[in-house]
Each structure stands twice: as C-alpha cells, then as structure tokens.
Amino acid sequence: MSFLSRIMLLKSQAHFATGSDRAAGGKTVAIKGTGKRKSELARKRVGLMIAGFVVAYGVIGGRLVQYGYAHPETVSSIMPADRLMASRPDILDRNGEVLATDIRTVSLFAEPHKIVDPDEAVEKLATVLTDIDIKGTYKKLSSNSRFQWLRRQLTPKQQSQILALGIPGIGFRPEKRRFYPGGTTASHIVGYVNIDNRGMAGMERYIDSQGLADLTALGMTTDTPLEPVRLSIDLRVQNIVHDVVVDAVKKFEALGAGAVVLDVHTGEVLGMVSVPDFDPNNPAASAEEGWLNRMSNGTFEMGSTFKSFTLAMGLDSGKVKLSDTFDARYPIRIGRYTIKDFHGKNRILSVPEIFQYSSNIGTAKIADTVGTEGHKAFLERMGLTTRMQTELPEVATPSQPREWKKINSITISFGHGVSTTPLQTAVAGVALMNGGKLIQPTFLTRTREQADQVAQQVLRPSTSDDMRYLFAVNGIKGSGKKARVEGFNVGGKTGTADKVVNGRYVSDKNFNAFLAAFPIDNPQYVVLTVIDEPRTDKGNGAALAGNSAAPMVADIIRRSAAILGVEPKFGEDGSALLVSY
Structure with missing residues (x-):
C-alpha cells in the first residue's frame, strides 16, 4: 500500500465511527462519529454567542450608568434650558408692584429622524393645535434634520393634550416666557420681548443694553433670578393716567392722546401713557399705530404751550x-x-394778559425784544431743540428750521415752526416751576439729592416765581379754568396747534395740549396732556385745548393727587376743611 493510500485510510477512520476498537501497540484508539462532533461544535458556538451578548449588554449597561452621572450637556444634542433661555430681572414699579416677570413654560419640538409617520403625526397635532400650519409642519417632520421647533410657549393644557396623543419623536422643552400682569397699562414704558426673551422696546430693551444681552450672547447667564429693576412709575398713578387717556380718545374720537406726570424736584416719571397702545403679552396682535409712543417718540408742534417758554x-x-x-x-x-x-382784545396788553389771553401778537413782540439768536439759544438751553437724554430707547429728535430768520422766531414764539416731543415739553415745563433747574427725565427711581447732581440751572429763580404766577392767573381767569380741581390750585397753559396737511396748516385738524403744575403755590408735579385731532360733539374737528386737553388734566389730578401725597387746601388761607355730613 502506498504512503498516500495509508494516510487516506487513517483519515477516513478518524471521521467515521465503526463501533469497534482496534489494537495498536497496546493502546485503544477511540473513533468519534460525525453527530458527536457536530454537538460539540454547536455547544461552542452557543457559548460564544452567550459570551458576546453578555459583553454587549454589559457595555450598554455601563454606558447608561455613565450617562446617568454625566452633565446634561454631555448627553443632549439640544441646548440646555438655562443656556437657551436665561432669566431676565423682574421689572417693578416704585412700590414693588410687578410690571414684568418670567414664568416657566414649555415649547414643542420634533426629532424628524424618529418620526414614524409624518402624516399621522400632523393629523394628531392638528386636533390640539387647531391653527397649526399643516404643510409647513409636514415639511419639518419629513425632513432629514434631527431637531425642529413646532410651537413655542404652549399652555399646560396643550402640553397635557399632546402628551396624551403619544406621538413618537415629539418632545417638550422647558423655557421661560415674559409675562406682563398689567397688559396695556404701561406698555410703552415697560416695552416687550421677542420669542427668545430678548428686549425689543421700552425698559426691556434698556435692560439688555446695560449688558444683559452681551452676557447672554456669551453664555454667561443662567436661570438664577436676577435683582429686580425698580422703575419710577407708580402703578396706581399709571393706571389712572391710562384710564383718562383712553376715555379721552373715545370721547373725542381722536387719532390718539397721551399724558405724563413728572416730579418737579427729581425728574421722575410717575406715569406716562400713549394711546393707541399695545398688549406686551402679544405685541404682534396690535396695529402698527399702537407701537408709536407719542409722548417720547413722536414730534409735534406744541402750539401755545410754547408761549410759556417765550415769556x-x-x-x-x-x-x-x-x-x-x-x-x-x-x-x-x-x-x-x-x-x-x-x-x-385789540388793545394794549400787560404781560400777564398776553399769557392769559394767549396773544400771538404780544408773544411775538416779546420774542422780537430778545432777538432771533437769543431765542434760538434759549430753546436749546431748555432742551427743546435737542434729543432728550433718558433711559427709554424710543426718543425722537426735535426738528427746527435750518436757518433761523425773524419770521421763524416770530412763529416759534407761539408754537409753530418747531416740532418737539410732548415729554420734552413737560420736562422744560418742570424747569419753569422748580426754581429754574432743567432735570433730564428718568424712568428709574431717583432721590432729590441725585437729581440736584445732574440738574442744570437754566433760569433765574425769580423767573420761575414769575412763571408760577402766570400759570396761576391763567388757571383762574384764562384758558386753564377747566383744569382746576377744588383744593389743589392747578395752574397751566393750553396749546391748540393747527396741523399741517399737504404742506399747509388746516384749521379743522388740531393737536391740543395742556401744560399744568400743582399745587401752583408750591409745585410738586407737572402734568402734560395731549390729544391728536379731537372732534367736538358736532364732529367738526375744531375742539380747543381748553375743552379737551384741560379736562384730562383735571381728571388725572382729581384721582391721583391724594396718592401722590398732595394735601388739598380749602379757603382763602388754605386752613378750611371740607366736611360732609
């Protein structure tokens, strides 16, 4: 037998069982069969599979434990809530009442790569979010992206209803939403934020400009509550002013109206309203005209109120x-x-009579006595022709002639030819009443000592005394009679300015104002009211300031004087008491 044949014989004997033993050199060789060999191989394979599963699940379990102890930023593809929506400071009035605050809410998002059936998901969401954009949402859910916002800032009820739908790939993200308890009451002062909680107007924008926006952009803010910002506004006075202005717009069917209350010693704004306004909780729902703050961001010819500054x-x-x-x-x-x-009156008038009868001729002659250059310099000194400095971002720049000629000085003396903001007019009016100090207005709390540090002496104290006298005379005998409130000695000056239409003044469209101070014997507050195109009950649009703006002042003072701490005085010497039995 050849060598090759012997090897093949031995190999066949090793792979096939014969059921017998063969002696070879005194030893027994066991021949294993095919079935037994297959069983051993199978057991080894099962063992290897079991070992593989143990290792795989061990790794998964280990990673889960690791993720459980890891920082959220490590395990989430979505930015954490603290980074996405940092806290804003509460905004309070001077007495601690909340004007703006953050509240916690949730927003709906989707992870499209986990969505099983986009059509079904959209149909289910539409049962809760009835105004959802069907096509837009379907496009988001069927995209290849890993994250899509579906709806920001849901209500708790909406969240609960969507959770009950059980849609895979849909989740909720905690966020913060800015809430304004007063609604429209102080909207132009407080302002509003956008969907990402960034200040867009008013004091909200001012807060961001003081460094909050920069810190947020750098990721250096958290959801830790910040120190509240306390405004000079008194919410009680603000609410009164808002009521009076809204009622005036309705009563006179006017295009708009506004009012402001200023502390003559500190320059603090106690209340300021411009109507039409908006709800900062939903600013997009307001008409465009509601966003204009007429008091600080609108410029108008202020009419005869400017005679106060000319005199x-x-x-x-x-x-x-x-x-x-x-x-x-x-x-x-x-x-x-x-x-x-x-x-x-067609006669010679004294200075008090010029003021009382609102004489254009007399006022023009006083301006001519001072001269054009002196007139221009005086209005600039009073802050009436330059941009006002205050915290509120929405501040307009006044307009004036490029070149002042004598005719400009004459018309500006009685309020035509220069446009300024109503708030600036009130601020200049404060200087007439407080001894001649021009104090830039503030919407933050300010002490009298702090105000003295920033005040500018623009008038002699004796001039302020004379102006208080003129205001008092006009309040008793002149056009300010309808602004009087028993016990509070209101003085002031009306202003009825014809509006310009197509480059020409028209007499049937007026912008009316009343500049007042009280109590006029020792002024504590200045009140300015304005009303744009008021109509009389005849509908001819010719209502005068004495019949429209002046009564607004009376309503504000009557309701707010006690809140402001001004005690009424009755009788000639102020010692009498008004007693009702």
Missing part, C-alpha cells in the same frame, strides 16, 4: 418785566405772512 425767555433776559405792556391792537405783517390773535 420765560423775555423775563429771564431782563428785557421784559411782568409790569410791561405791549401793543396788541394790530396784526403783525412780515412779507406775505400776517400774525394775528385768535381771540384778539
């Missing part, structure tokens, strides 16, 4: 005294322009 200019220059008289019998003609009085 103050004459008195402060030393060229005019209260005892002086001016001839108001004849109109003033300059080129093709004629200056005349609305209700002319």
Whole structure:
C-alpha cells in the first residue's frame, strides 16, 4: 500500500465511527462519529454567542450608568434650558408692584429622524393645535434634520393634550416666557420681548443694553433670578393716567392722546401713557399705530404751550418785566405772512394778559425784544431743540428750521415752526416751576439729592416765581379754568396747534395740549396732556385745548393727587376743611 493510500485510510477512520476498537501497540484508539462532533461544535458556538451578548449588554449597561452621572450637556444634542433661555430681572414699579416677570413654560419640538409617520403625526397635532400650519409642519417632520421647533410657549393644557396623543419623536422643552400682569397699562414704558426673551422696546430693551444681552450672547447667564429693576412709575398713578387717556380718545374720537406726570424736584416719571397702545403679552396682535409712543417718540408742534417758554425767555433776559405792556391792537405783517390773535382784545396788553389771553401778537413782540439768536439759544438751553437724554430707547429728535430768520422766531414764539416731543415739553415745563433747574427725565427711581447732581440751572429763580404766577392767573381767569380741581390750585397753559396737511396748516385738524403744575403755590408735579385731532360733539374737528386737553388734566389730578401725597387746601388761607355730613 502506498504512503498516500495509508494516510487516506487513517483519515477516513478518524471521521467515521465503526463501533469497534482496534489494537495498536497496546493502546485503544477511540473513533468519534460525525453527530458527536457536530454537538460539540454547536455547544461552542452557543457559548460564544452567550459570551458576546453578555459583553454587549454589559457595555450598554455601563454606558447608561455613565450617562446617568454625566452633565446634561454631555448627553443632549439640544441646548440646555438655562443656556437657551436665561432669566431676565423682574421689572417693578416704585412700590414693588410687578410690571414684568418670567414664568416657566414649555415649547414643542420634533426629532424628524424618529418620526414614524409624518402624516399621522400632523393629523394628531392638528386636533390640539387647531391653527397649526399643516404643510409647513409636514415639511419639518419629513425632513432629514434631527431637531425642529413646532410651537413655542404652549399652555399646560396643550402640553397635557399632546402628551396624551403619544406621538413618537415629539418632545417638550422647558423655557421661560415674559409675562406682563398689567397688559396695556404701561406698555410703552415697560416695552416687550421677542420669542427668545430678548428686549425689543421700552425698559426691556434698556435692560439688555446695560449688558444683559452681551452676557447672554456669551453664555454667561443662567436661570438664577436676577435683582429686580425698580422703575419710577407708580402703578396706581399709571393706571389712572391710562384710564383718562383712553376715555379721552373715545370721547373725542381722536387719532390718539397721551399724558405724563413728572416730579418737579427729581425728574421722575410717575406715569406716562400713549394711546393707541399695545398688549406686551402679544405685541404682534396690535396695529402698527399702537407701537408709536407719542409722548417720547413722536414730534409735534406744541402750539401755545410754547408761549410759556417765550415769556420765560423775555423775563429771564431782563428785557421784559411782568409790569410791561405791549401793543396788541394790530396784526403783525412780515412779507406775505400776517400774525394775528385768535381771540384778539385789540388793545394794549400787560404781560400777564398776553399769557392769559394767549396773544400771538404780544408773544411775538416779546420774542422780537430778545432777538432771533437769543431765542434760538434759549430753546436749546431748555432742551427743546435737542434729543432728550433718558433711559427709554424710543426718543425722537426735535426738528427746527435750518436757518433761523425773524419770521421763524416770530412763529416759534407761539408754537409753530418747531416740532418737539410732548415729554420734552413737560420736562422744560418742570424747569419753569422748580426754581429754574432743567432735570433730564428718568424712568428709574431717583432721590432729590441725585437729581440736584445732574440738574442744570437754566433760569433765574425769580423767573420761575414769575412763571408760577402766570400759570396761576391763567388757571383762574384764562384758558386753564377747566383744569382746576377744588383744593389743589392747578395752574397751566393750553396749546391748540393747527396741523399741517399737504404742506399747509388746516384749521379743522388740531393737536391740543395742556401744560399744568400743582399745587401752583408750591409745585410738586407737572402734568402734560395731549390729544391728536379731537372732534367736538358736532364732529367738526375744531375742539380747543381748553375743552379737551384741560379736562384730562383735571381728571388725572382729581384721582391721583391724594396718592401722590398732595394735601388739598380749602379757603382763602388754605386752613378750611371740607366736611360732609
């Protein structure tokens, strides 16, 4: 037998069982069969599989334990809530009442790669979110992205209903939402935030400009509550002012109206309203005109209220005294322009009478006495022709002639030719009442000592005394009679300005104002009201400031004076008491 044949014989004997033993050199060789060999191989394979599963699940379990102890940022593809939506400070009024605060809410998101059936998911979501964009949502859910916002800032009820739908790949993200308890009451002052809690207007925007926005962009803010921002606003006064302004717009069917209350010693704004306004909880729902803050971001010709500054200019220059008289019998003609009085007395008038009867002719002659350059410099000194400095971002720049000529000085003396903001007019009015100190307004709390540090002396104290006298006379005998409130000695000056339409003044569209102070013997507060295109009950649009803006002042003072701490005085010497039995 060949060598190759012997090897093949031995190999066959090793792979096939014969059921017999063969002796070889005194030893027994066991021949294993095919079935037994297969069983051993199977057992080895099962063992290897079991070992593989043990290792795999051991690794998974270990990773789960590791993830359980890891920071959330390590295990989440979505930014953590603290980074996405940092806390904003609460905004409070001067008494601690909340004007704006953060509340916790949730937003709905999807992970499209986990969505099983986009059509079904959209149909289910539409049963809860009835206004959902069907096509847009389907496009998001069928995309290849790993994250899509579906709806920001849900209500708890909506969250509960969506959870009950059991849609895979749908989740909720905790966020913060800005809430304004007062709604429209102080909307133009407080402002509002966007969907990402960033300040867009008002004091909300101011807060961001003080560094909060920069810190948020750098990721250096958390959800830790911040120190509240306390405003100068008194919410009680603010609510009164808002009520009065809204009622005036309705009563006179006006385009708009506004009012402001200022502390004459500190420059603090106690209340300021512009209507139309908006709800900061849902600013997008308001009409565009509601976003305009007429008081600080709208410029208007303020009419005869400017006569207050013209007379103050004459008195402060030393060229005019209260005892002086001016001839108001004849109109003033300059080129093709004629200056005349609305209700002319056609006689020589004293300075108090010029103010009381609101004489354009007399006022123009006082301005001419000072001169054009002196007039321009005085208004600039009073802050009426430059942009006002305050915390509120929405502040307009006044307009004035590029070149002042004599005719400009004449018309500006009684409020035509310069447009400024109502708030600036009130601030300048404060200087007339507080001894001649111009104090830039503030919407934050400020002490009297702090105000003195930033105040500018723009008038002599004696000029302020004279202006208080003129305001008092006009409040008793002149156009301010409808602003009087028994016990509070209100003084002031009306302003009825014709509006410009297509480049020309029209007499049937007015912008009316009333600048007031109380108590006029020792002024503590200045109140300015404005109303844009008021209509009389006849609907002719010719309502005068004495009949529209002045009563607004009376309503504000009557309801807020006690809140502001002003005690009423009755009788000639102020010692009498009003007693009702």
